[in-house]
Each structure stands twice: as structure tokens, then as C-alpha cells.
Amino acid sequence: MLKKEFAPFENKIWLSSPTMHGEEIEYVTEAYKTNWMSTVGKNINEVERIICEKVGCKYAVGLACGTDSLHLAMKLAKIKPGDTVFCSDMTFAATVNPVVYEGGVPVFIDTEYDTWNMDPVALEKAFELYPDTKVVVMAHLYGTPAKLDELKAICDRHNAIIIEDAAESLGATYKGVQTGSFGYCSAISFNGNKIITGSSGGMLLTDSYEDACKVCKWSTQSRENAPWYQHEEIGYNYRMSNVIAGVVRGQLPHLEEHIAGKKAIYERYKEGFKNLPVSMNPIDFENSEPNYWLSCMIIDSDAMCKQVRSDDKPLYAAEKGKSCPTEILDTLVKLNAEGRPIWKPMHAQPFYRMNGFVTREGNGRAATDAYISGGSVGKDGNPLDVGMDIFERGLCLPSDNKMTIEEQDKIIEVICACFE
Numbered sequence: 001m002l003k004k005e006f007a008p009f010e011n012k013i014w015l016s017s018p019t020m021h022g023e024e025i026e027y028v029t030e031a032y033k034t035n036w037m038s039t040v041g042k043n044i045n046e047v048e049r050i051i052c053e054k055v056g057c058k059y060a061v062g063l064a065c066g067t068d069s070l071h072l073a074m075k076l077a078k079i080k081p082g083d084t085v086f087c088s089d090m091t092f093a094a095t096v097n098p099v100v101y102e103g104g105v106p107v108f109i110d111t112e113y114d115t116w117n118m119d120p121v122a123l124e125k126a127f128e129l130y131p132d133t134k135v136v137v138m139a140h141l142y143g144t145p146a147k148l149d150e151l152k153a154i155c156d157r158h159n160a161i162i163i164e165d166a167a168e169s170l171g172a173t174y175k176g177v178q179t180g181s182f183g184y185c186s187a188i189s190f191n192g193n194k195i196i197t198g199s200s201g202g203m204l205l206t207d208s209y210e211d212a213c214k215v216c217k218w219s220t221q222s223r224e225n226a227p228w229y230q231h232e233e234i235g236y237n238y239r240m241s242n243v244i245a246g247v248v249r250g251q252l253p254h255l256e257e258h259i260a261g262k263k264a265i266y267e268r269y270k271e272g273f274k275n276l277p278v279s280m281n282p283i284d285f286e287n288s289e290p291n292y293w294l295s296c297m298i299i300d301s302d303a304m305c306k307q308v309r310s311d312d313k314p315l316y317a318a319e320k321g322k323s324c325p326t327e328i329l330d331t332l333v334k335l336n337a338e339g340r341p342i343w344k345p346m347h348a349q350p351f352y353r354m355n356g357f358v359t360r361e362g363n364g365r366a367a368t369d370a371y372i373s374g375g376s377v378g379k380d381g382n383p384l385d386v387g388m389d390i391f392e393r394g395l396c397l398p399s400d401n402k403m404t405i406e407e408q409d410k411i412i413e414v415i416c417a418c419f420e
């Protein structure tokens, strides 16, 4: 139900679609004309070199996607069947699935309210519950760096390594240092909706020459140095294409420009919503500079109308002066604009329902069930299951760099109308 009528946009406003500049097609054409239509070539070499320079890592290996990069990161981390691996909980499933590809068992660590990333307090609790854990996989959600110093200190104390999922955060910095350079190794993504894109593609980043060689070898079917196809270990067909690399190469000079555009979008939303009972996704300005990949908002608890979500359908009851993500997302659809719910926490996914989940007060499995059936509050008065709370009250807003100011103003106006 629309509280007010608005004419829909003629051209769809996307959540985050590719923004091309022209150089991309030149590098792709160069690959074509020189016949380097393969997984070797100058575009790959150049893109790997430029990313190393940008992020500040020693080696970058171009792969077919970010998920592949995370998979090979799990192999570098030597995850074996049955190993517990601590993972960000409120994130895209691709952060976590690669753990399972290697037989690892994800245990999900709840989210904090300051950056919407892995909660260091919950991580500390997790090491009490699962002291043998040696690997932590953490994401920088929506391009906002996590509390890296705190998380790293805890991991160091417990002799665990961090694998950084920087798929959403290319170009973001923490204390002046680029994300993607903090982990034992890291993954980035050039998926079509990321801050820069190759249409697809990803990279594994590392400071170890040996590890970079391993990833290169694994990603090209693990051929041994022999005159025939000789294999001593399992291989994968994960290498980046030189054509895709051409697109990425053309995009790279525009990374900072994309970030500036996204930042302006974030700030316009922030200003536009200043009289609403909502906040934007939080940023720890003291320590970090995000890449503003997606602008998100979260509705104050007391301004939420009734909303329930089953496994595949939402339902809500419109109410004067209040709204909810479902009402706003439905309204955006009618306007021919694309929003998106916050990543539904992994511990609440049917596939991962048997996996451990740790909140800031300890083992959270039972607490989650209680939360879903009516709410469970921690000693500090906040919901115990932070991820589910943000999922219920938050949403991603149209954050496309090609959206005009007028278009964004209209989106702001429409969202304001949801609260009338």
C-alpha cells in the first residue's frame, strides 16, 4: 500500500550496476586483436600489478571470481574436514560457503552495531567455547572496514589467522591502510555490482611468494612441471580470463571516482533522512574511510511497523508514522527502483541451522530461537542477536553511481512518505 502516489521512474534505478567508461572496451579489443583470448596475457599481468600497488600487498593472483579466491584462501589456510572456522555472520553466503567446500565447519560470530561487522567481544567468547580454532574469516560489510585492531589482537592471542573477505571493500582503508592487506591472505571481487567490475572476476592477495605460486598452480589445474599433464594434487579451473581482466584494467583508473560518487550518494541520503526516525549504516570515522559501496539505513525500533518474515515471504501492517524494510522495499519496486534487504545472517539460514552461533554473551543458538519467537535482550538492554536485529530493521538503498541527484531526491521523498 502506497501512502502517497508517485509516478515510477522511466529507467530503472539499480542497487549498484556496472559503471563503464570506455577504456574497458579498448583493453578487451586489444586482447582480441592480439589473440590473447585466454587465461594469460597483458591485461591479467597489468591488473595484478596495479592491485598490488593499490592495496599494498606483494602478490595478487587473478581468478575467475571472489568466491574462487576465498576457496583457495581456505586451502592456503589448510582447513581440513571437521575444523571449526569462525566466520562473519551477517554477510553474503560466499564468505562462508568456501569453508564448507574444504570440509570446515563454520561457527558464526555475531555482529556489532558500530560497523555492522564481526563483534570482537563475541569473537573472544567464541575462543572460550572453541579454543582449538585456528582460522577466522571476516568481511567488511558494504565497504565499511571492521574493527580490525581489536579482531587482530584477539586472533594473535589465540594463534589464529584471519582471512579477509574484502570483496565489498576495495579501496576502503582502516587507519590509512587498505583493506585486503590485513589478513594472512585476502580476497577481492570484480562481480558486476561491486565498486569496480570486470563483469566477473576476483583476486587472491598475499605477501607470500610461495602461497601466490600455489594459488596460481591450483587455479590452472595443478599441473606439475613435466612434459605431459602430471598431477600430484587436486586442481581447479579458476584462473581469470584476459578478456575479463581487460574490463577490470579499464575500470581501475576510476576506482577513486566511483568511491567519491558513492560517498556523495551516502551523504545525500544522510541529509535527506535527518528528520526521519532512521540512521544510515554506521561508519567509524575515527579509524576508517569506507568505499561506500552500498548506502544502507536502519529504522529506529520504536518507528517499526509490524513486520514478519517467513523463510520466503514477508508480511507487514502499514501504520501511521512508522514503516519497515518490507514497506520501503515494496514502495521502491513500485517506483521502478531496486533496494535490497540486509544480508540475512548465516546462522538464520536453513542450510546452516545446525552450525554454532556465538553472541557477545556466549553461545547464542538458543538465544536466537528465543529472539525469533519474541525477542531476547542482552544484559546491556540491546537485542542479543544483533545480526537479526539489523536484518529486521535495515535495508540497502539504491546506490548506483549513475543515479542522478534528481532521481535520488525522489527516492528520498518517497521513503520519507513511507513514514507519514
Ligand SMILES: *Cc1c(COP(=O)(O)O)cnc(C)c1O
Pocket: 064, 065, 066, 067, 068, 091, 092, 094, 095, 139, 165, 167, 168, 188, 189, 190, 191, 200, 201, 202
Ligand atoms: C560479492 C561477494 C563475494 C563473492 O564474490 P564473487 O566475485 O561474486 O564470487 C564474497 N563475499 C562478499 C562479502 C561479497 O559481497
